[in-house]
Amino acid sequence: AQSVAQPEDQVNVAEGNPLTVKCTYSVSGNPYLFWYVQYPNRGLQFLLKYITGDNLVKGSYGFEAEFNKSQTSFHLKKPSALVSDSALYFCAVRDLNDMRFGAGTRLTVKP
């Protein structure tokens, strides 16, 4: 079965500093990987995805993610964090039948 893991429940960074939210995956075959963000009392919003090709994927709001096959990782990154980036971030893996999510990482960006 496909799965993703987010090893950190919480990530704290200062505004202006780079941020990384970690995700590792376990799949058989080609991984289709996604990042979503959830703001309080809202649905999940799509940020970016890796399907194939370039290992560095660029997405919405200045976020990017690096796919690393040897480390089975798909970490979300942003060069300079904003206070408004504070939210819950989910990594996910998809196949034809379903999309499975990690437990989520709460990102807090402090002024």
Next chain:
Amino acid sequence: DSGVTQTPKHLITATGQRVTLRCSPRSGDLSVYWYQQSLDQGLQFLIHYYNGEERAKGNILERFSAQQFPDLHSELNLSSLELGDSALYFCASGLSGRATGELFFGEGSRLTVL
């Protein structure tokens, strides 16, 4: 706005009762997914419908059932409700037959069981 509509936004009911949550997918999307989000268990996949047929089941209790109608809207029925069923229930829709497409989520239905 994702284009996915869920109703009701909030629902308060008592243990033992039955509720129905409704989802209208984005225009053109044939697939509907249901998820449960609770504080201690993250986002749990419940069930996936594609063009009216059940495609996959996740951690869905026997007390829960779902269906997708010819107009592609979907309903999630929760019966014999327990306190532990209190959660946010999300519906998502996506492009049919492709694992490479992202899912689009509704704003959720918050169920409180008292």
